[in-house]
Amino acid sequence: MGQDKRTLDFLGLFVRHQQEIYAYILTLVPHVNDADDLFQDGMTVMWRKFDQFKPGTNFAAWGIQIMRYQILEYRRTLARSKRVLIEDSLFEALLDYVPTLQDEMAVRIEALRKCQARLDDRARRILKMRYEHNSPVEEIASCLKVSRRHVYHLLGQINGVLLRCMRRTLAEGSRPI
Amino acid sequence: MSTPPFANMDELLQRLLDDQIEPDEMRRLGKAIREDPRVRDYYLDSLLVSAVIRRSSQVTGELSKSDLIRALSSGTGRGGSRRLGRRILSIAALLLLGALILASLHLLRQRAHGPAVGVLAGEYEAKWRGSHPRPGEPVCIGSYNLREGMAKMDLDPGTSLVLEAPCQIEFKGVGEVALRSGRLAAVVPTQAKGFRVRTHAAIITDLGTEFGVIARSDGSTETHVLKGSVIVALDPNRSGRTASLAVEEGQAAAVDAGGRTIRDGLTAQADLFVLQLPSIRQPPSRAGRLNIADIVGQGNGRGAGTLDRGIDVGTGRAFKGPAATIRLARRNEFRPTPEFPCIDGVFVPNGALGPVVISSTGLTFSECPRTMGSYYGGPVNSGKFFDIPSQRSYAARLDGVSFGTSAHPALNLHPNAGITFDLDQIRRENPDIRIDRFTAVCGVPKDLPQPQFSDADVWILLDGVVRLRLQCPVGRSVDERVDVSIPAQTRFLTLIATCSGRADYSWVLFGDPYLE
Numbered sequence: 001m002g003q004d005k006r007t008l009d010f011l012g013l014f015v016r017h018q019q020e021i022y023a024y025i026l027t028l029v030p031h032v033n034d035a036d037d038l039f040q041d042g043m044t045v046m047w048r049k050f051d052q053f054k055p056g057t058n059f060a061a062w063g064i065q066i067m068r069y070q071i072l073e074y075r076r077t078l079a080r081s082k083r084v085l086i087e088d089s090l091f092e093a094l095l096d097y098v099p100t101l102q103d104e105m106a107v108r109i110e111a112l113r114k115c116q117a118r119l120d121d122r123a124r125r126i127l128k129m130r131y132e133h134n135s136p137v138e139e140i141a142s143c144l145k146v147s148r149r150h151v152y153h154l155l156g157q158i159n160g161v162l163l164r165c166m167r168r169t170l171a172e173g174s175r176p177i
Numbered sequence: 178m179s180t181p182p183f184a185n186m187d188e189l190l191q192r193l194l195d196d197q198i199e200p201d202e203m204r205r206l207g208k209a210i211r212e213d214p215r216v217r218d219y220y221l222d223s224l225l226v227s228a229v230i231r232r233s234s235q236v237t238g239e240l241s242k243s244d245l246i247r248a249l250s251s252g253t254g255r256g257g258s259r260r261l262g263r264r265i266l267s268i269a270a271l272l273l274l275g276a277l278i279l280a281s282l283h284l285l286r287q288r289a290h291g292p293a294v295g296v297l298a299g300e301y302e303a304k305w306r307g308s309h310p311r312p313g314e315p316v317c318i319g320s321y322n323l324r325e326g327m328a329k330m331d332l333d334p335g336t337s338l339v340l341e342a343p344c345q346i347e348f349k350g351v352g353e354v355a356l357r358s359g360r361l362a363a364v365v366p367t368q369a370k371g372f373r374v375r376t377h378a379a380i381i382t383d384l385g386t387e388f389g390v391i392a393r394s395d396g397s398t399e400t401h402v403l404k405g406s407v408i409v410a411l412d413p414n415r416s417g418r419t420a421s422l423a424v425e426e427g428q429a430a431a432v433d434a435g436g437r438t439i440r441d442g443l444t445a446q447a448d449l450f451v452l453q454l455p456s457i458r459q460p461p462s463r464a465g466r467l468n469i470a471d472i473v474g475q476g477n478g479r480g481a482g483t484l485d486r487g488i489d490v491g492t493g494r495a496f497k498g499p500a501a502t503i504r505l506a507r508r509n510e511f512r513p514t515p516e517f518p519c520i521d522g523v524f525v526p527n528g529a530l531g532p533v534v535i536s537s538t539g540l541t542f543s544e545c546p547r548t549m550g551s552y553y554g555g556p557v558n559s560g561k562f563f564d565i566p567s568q569r570s571y572a573a574r575l576d577g578v579s580f581g582t583s584a585h586p587a588l589n590l591h592p593n594a595g596i597t598f599d600l601d602q603i604r605r606e607n608p609d610i611r612i613d614r615f616t617a618v619c620g621v622p623k624d625l626p627q628p629q630f631s632d633a634d635v636w637i638l639l640d641g642v643v644r645l646r647l648q649c650p651v652g653r654s655v656d657e658r659v660d661v662s663i664p665a666q667t668r669f670l671t672l673i674a675t676c677s678g679r680a681d682y683s684w685v686l687f688g689d690p691y692l693e
Contacts, residue, residue: 023228027221031196032231033306090207101221112229131231137191139358142394148569149188156187160180162226 010050014043017060020105024064027098028071028091032134042070061102068095108166115165123158130155182215190223196306200583201484293317294348295332301454302326302578303342320347323359327577329454335366339451342577349375360623362389362403362450378415378436382408386426389450396434401445402426403452411436448654449623455576466693467610469598469670470588472519474558478607478692480583487557488514490523490594499563499570499589500554506593507550509533519606521597525552526675535671536597540641546634548675553591556672560587562684564626573622573686575656580688588617588672588687592633592680595673600663603692610692614663615670617690620656621649621683628652631678635685637661638671649683659687 018039025042026035045066053062078085085091119127129135129143137155141148181187189206192198198206209216293315300312304325310316316330323344330338333351340346344359354361355375365372365383372383376392379400386405392398400409402424410421415436422439424430429443467478475495476482487498493512506525511534513522526533528545535542553563560573560581572579573587580587590596600612619635628651635647637659649655663670670692674685 019229019232022232023225026228026231027224030190030193030224032194032227033196035228086203087207090211093211097217098221105225108225109229112226113233116230116233127230131227136195138394142396147567152185152188152191155191156181159187159223159226163222166222 006050009055010047013059014046014063017063017106019109020060020102021063021067023105023109024098024102025067025071028086028094029074030086034074038067038070038074042067045070060106064099064102107170111166111169112162114169115162118165119158119161123161126151126154127158182213182219183209186216186219187223190220194227199484294351295330295336298329298331298337299454300326300328301576303328316348318348318350320345320357323577325577325579327451327454332369332372334368336369336372337364338362339454341451342574344577356390356392358392358394360389360391360450362452363387364452375412376432378412378434379432379439380410380412382410384408384423387452389445389447391449393434396436398432399429399443400424400431401429401447401449403445403447403450409439411439446652446654451576465610466691467603467607467612468586469615469690469692470558470586470687472517472598472603473556473588473596475517476558478519478603482558484581485557485559485561487559487589488517488520488523488555488596490525490552490555490596493523496554498554498557498559499561500557500591501563501565501568503551503553503565505549505551511535511537513537519599519603521599521669523555523597524595525550525593526595526673527593533595535595535638535641535673536669538669540669542595542636542638542641542643542671542673544636544643544646545673546675546677548593548677549679550593551676551680552593553680555594556596557589558586559589560585560686560688562589562591567626569626571622571624571626571684573684573688574624575618575620575622575686575688578688580686585689588690590635590672590674590685590687592674592676592683592685595671597669597671598692599668600670600692601668612663612692615659615661615690615692617659617687618656619647619659619685619687621654621685623654623656625682625684627682629683630681631676631683633674633676633680633683633685636671636673636675638669638673639663639667640669641671649685663692 022039025038029035029038046063049066053059075085126140129140137148137151141151189198189202210220295316297310297312297314297316302325303323306322306324309321323340323342325342327342328340332338339362341360344361345357347355347357349355352369352371353373363372363383364387365385367385370383370385374381374390376390376398377396379398381390381400384406386407387403388407389401389403390398400407404426406423406425408421409424409430409432411418411432413419418437420439422430422441424441427445429445431440431443469478471480471482472478473488474482474484474486485498487496489496490512491504491506493514495516506527509524509527509530509532511522511524514520521537524533524535526542526545527548527550529547533542533545560579561570562573563570572581578585604612621629621633632651633649635649636643637645644661645659647655647657676683
């Protein structure tokens with residue numbers, strides 16, 4: 001594989017599947033900053049090992065395998081720290097369960113993308129602050145001049161809207177013509 | 178499932194994402210996810226939403242600006258991109274790989290990757306979010322997020338900064354920082370004159386000084402000049418207004434959240450800032466010491482107690498704190514605490530109502546001042562206080578360190594309240610530990626939602642004799658190390674917090690309270 005083509009192929013696949021890969025990390029490591037670190041480090045490993053990827057096979061599944069090892073190593077490293085990690089029994093249960101959802105992940109993500117575009121401006125602004133700027137809830141509360149608890153409520157509401165929309169979109173997509 | 182299976186699940190998930198969930202909450206959430214498929218599905222779906230938005234709003238969003246990447250991500254070449262020569266395409270791809278990595282480094286993690294502007298000279302109990310230097314390593318242009326403790330940075334050409342958590346700061350270049358939130362103290366030598374601190378609303382320019390800046394979460398800014406003078410100016414980009422003010426030594430100025438006005442004539446408060454890092458505390462090893470906050474949490478002093486558990490001084494019974502209401506005691510009454518074998522009892526101190534009995538043996542606190550007899554529940558194994566007007570809990574910090582954690586336990590003693598420990602019983606239950614002294618850090622946190630309403634006093638008594646009195650007056654931030662030696666025959670250790678008037682925001686806290 002020529003170096004240029006290798007680069008282009010990797011970029012194309014990575015950009016297309018990054019949300020599936022990141023979602024896998026975040027469900028097992030539900031701390032945004034740690035998940036970002038793992039995602040970035042894992043991306044470097046994927047790039048280094050890209051020669052081992054068989055074209056035509058499932059890139060997300062291949063990437064997730066690499067991330068799995070990164071995550072296990074991360075938990076080993078933090079095992080003795082005072083950080084609040086998800087407990088071993090839950091982690092292992094999720095480690096087994098999450099891959100069973102992988103087949104439908106791309107469709108769910110696509111549905112969520114469409115639903116995200118339908119949100120009103122205020123909801124989008126709140127999501128942008130929370131996820132794009134990674135703003136703490138306290139900061140959002142201060143900007144919106146509401147209590148922290150109300151921000152949790154708003155984020156929960158937007159989450160609910162997106163999940164309902166995702167389900168509706170998925171149901172419409174699977175309805176027989 | 179699109180609605181949360183239980184009431185505060187959304188809040189727990191958000192705090193989990195921020196790494197702010199408490200261990201017991203994590204255990205409860207984990208149990209629910211394992212045992213209830215509805216909770217599991219909601220957890221997975223909610224995190225999928227977070228993941229999709231986080232990625233779509235960052236890397237993908239940035240890269241989608243490029244037609245080439247759009248072509249790549251769709252997997253098919255478009256007419257336009259076909260027309261690109263192979264060489265240009267290759268260079269573009271390599272540049273984009275660089276952009277991808279840069280986006281990951283700079284946008285996802287907000288890492289600091291610019292040139293070095295100084296060095297991290299030291300830390301105290303520091304915990305950072307994201308990339309950060311270790312002591313002795315360079316501080317670079319970029320953002321840093323100090324979540325816990327303090328950090329000292331020595332910048333070129335000689336400015337020294339002490340950051341106190343929680344603090345978000347961005348180094349913009351030599352001689353300029355943006356304080357996004359939190360508190361810093363700066364010592365600026367003559368050769369670094371002109372050093373600037375930008376906040377949400379203000380620009381503070383040094384004229385050869387020592388000064389402190391607080392960037393509050395509501396966007397307002399306070400500048401306190403400890404030596405020399407500074408210029409405080411409105412940020413015209415913020416409010417469209419231009420105004421500036423010279424603030425001299427001993428004075429302070431405040432800029433409102435909208436960046437529209439500068440309020441001067443305030444008095445500088447040196448105790449709000451730390452210019453030198455404290456000496457490193459002895460790590461809280463459990464061996465050879467007993468945590469008395471844990472005992473208040475119905476534990477054994479070795480971590481078995483329950484966080485946020487306390488003793489109601491009105492009844493002597495256990496309650497879940499921090500208290501959310503104010504009560505009034507109309508007479509002095511010592512309340513035994515049968516649910517807490519190592520505690521003799523509790524009381525509401527008020528010198529105006531006659532002798533204040535502080536033990537089951539009838540010892541009294543003759544120095545007790547007149548108080549209003551109001552109380553907020555009682556002593557609690559917690560670093561949290563409840564702000565009644567905003568109906569919010571606040572986590573207390575002293576020296577930038579959060580208390581009320583397993584690493585740093587806290588005994589919350591909101592006036593007016595007293596508690597007497599039965600050291601004889603504690604010795605019987607812990608024959609392996611020799612009790613020689615009581616140590617703690619004691620004070621009122623700096624970041625109160627409102628100033629204290631009246632002066633507070635903290636009293637430590639051994640067998641009814643006052644061994645230490647710590648004054649916490651209005652307008653001064655007090656944070657003192659306590660070290661009281663305990664003679665071998667002493668039976669009772671009594672901790673009391675009193676307030677001369679209304680006790681609102683007199684949030685007295687004992688951090689790392691150990692018998693050793």
